[in-house]
Amino acid sequence: MPTGVALRDPRRQLFAAAERVLLRAGPNALTSRAVTDEAGCAKGVLHRHFADFDDFLAALVLDRVARLDGQATALRAAADTGRGTVVGNLADALTDLFESVAVAVVGLVVSRDGLRARLRRTRPTGVPLLTDAADMLAAYLTAERDRGRLGPDADIPTLAPTLVGAAHLLFADRESAPPAPAEVRKVIAAVVAPVLTPVARDDFPV
Structure with missing residues (x-):
């Protein structure tokens, strides 16, 4: 049957x-x-x-990574048009990312040796999803720097992973409700405040 x-x-x-x-x-x-x-x-x-269960899990992780493309496009459009604020756009993007299943997917990658080995075949460095999110934010921050809302000396290769790590800590391992939007914005503002130009500071006082 x-x-x-x-x-x-x-x-x-x-x-x-x-x-x-x-x-x-x-x-x-x-x-x-x-x-x-x-x-x-x-x-x-x-x-x-799928060839085996690790093959399935690797495909699951990469499917979740692929979903960042839509967020990346929206962030780039926000930078190109000056829509929103730098802090607000970053907060929205990181909240959309980590309020989803992404935190659990990162935990899955960290906890399974076989899955990490499978992913290393095509992604030899970094933690999938977190690394991709940092790349997405770096592209956005670069566009904002080109537009003039970030200072020309903004250290984007440092800022992007710092933002991802800080947001991940806010959302990970919580049995209670997710962090309030104001809490997320406060952390992001603290990270990017030193590189915001006066016009961006006017948009979002820090």
């Missing part, structure tokens, strides 16, 4: 199921059986689309 149900878009539905398990029970609960049970399909469905 066949088990489970047919999936219309197996990869996407398996990814969504894995994310639900991650958010509900954490990285240690993420097994192939947990994913297929959550998706309501037979275990063999996962193995028809």
Whole structure:
């Protein structure tokens, strides 16, 4: 007797199921059986689309990384048009990132040796997602510097990962509600205040 149900878009539905398990029970609960049970399909469905479970997890991580493209485009448009404030745009981007399943995905990468080894084949340095988020912010900060809202001496290679690390600490390992928007903005303002030009300071006093 066949088990489970047919999936219309197996990869996407398996990814969504894995994310639900991650958010509900954490990285240690993420097994192939947990994913297929959550998706309501037979275990063999996962193995028809992926070489093994680490291959599936690597694809899950890279799928989440790919979703940053939309955020990167929105941030660049904000810089190009002068929309919003530097602090506000950064706060919105980092909140969108870390209020999602991204914190759990980072925990997954850190906790599984096999997954890290699989990802190292194509990404030899950095922590996937965190490194990509830093690259996204660096591109945005560079555009703001070119526009004149950041000073010409702004150390963007240092600022971008500092912002990601600070935001990650705010959102990670919380059993309570996520940080308030004002708390996120306060931390970001403290990081970028030294490089904001007068016009940007007028937009957001720090």
